[in-house]
Amino acid sequence: MRRVTTQRGRAPVTxxxxxxxxxxxxxxxxxxxGFGGFTIPAIVSVAQGHGILYTFGNPTYGSGPFERIGVxxxxxLLLAFLAACLVQLAGGLLxxxxxxxxxxxxxxxxxxxxxxxxxxxxPFAWLSAALVLPFLAAAWAVYRKASRNPGESRxxxx
Numbered sequence: 001m002r003r004v005t006t007q008r009g010r011a012p013v014t015x016x017x018x019x020x021x022x023x024x025x026x027x028x029x030x031x032x033x034g035f036g037g038f039t040i041p042a043i044v045s046v047a048q049g050h051g052i053l054y055t056f057g058n059p060t061y062g063s064g065p066f067e068r069i070g071v072x073x074x075x076x077l078l079l080a081f082l083a084a085c086l087v088q089l090a091g092g093l094l095x096x097x098x099x100x101x102x103x104x105x106x107x108x109x110x111x112x113x114x115x116x117x118x119x120x121x122x123p124f125a126w127l128s129a130a131l132v133l134p135f136l137a138a139a140w141a142v143y144r145k146a147s148r149n150p151g152e153s154r155x156x157x158x
Contacts, residue, residue: 017146018098024132024139025095028088028106031128032113036085043078064121071119081120084112095139103140106132 013021038053042061045053052062052073061081062073071077088109094102110129117125 013098013143013146015146017142020142021098021139022096024135025092025097025102027132027135028092028095028102031125031132032085032089032092032109035113035122035125036082036089039078039082039085042073043075043082046073046078047075061120064119066119073120081113081116084109084116087112100143103136103143106136 038055038060042053045051053060061078066077067073086109088106091102091105091107091109094105096102110132113125114129116122117129
């Protein structure tokens, strides 16, 4: 297993602590993969003039609060949402690779995505965030503790 050290003098995070951080990273990429994946065909459809797509009878990225306040679903709006999803995805991948910067990038990606979650009326994104944030906080605590106490993050060699 690969060891990553956050700072000089800190122990690498390995064992169960590393897997807990990776688990938080995997949870962090579910929402951006799902919503970001649907954004690409929506961009193509809107760009070709076909309007928003419908999945299982529900509009994707349309007919939500954005349109009710006069903000139409356009290609630049969808590209901005895709970019926010990519930031969150990058944060999750950083966590999977045990990079401490992922603990900052994931919440930044969520903050960038949150206006789109509201504007496109995406309730499952809020649920995903509500599940990811406690995992992220717990992973941060485990990560900090394991990087300070090397004996606790490694399996015993008995």
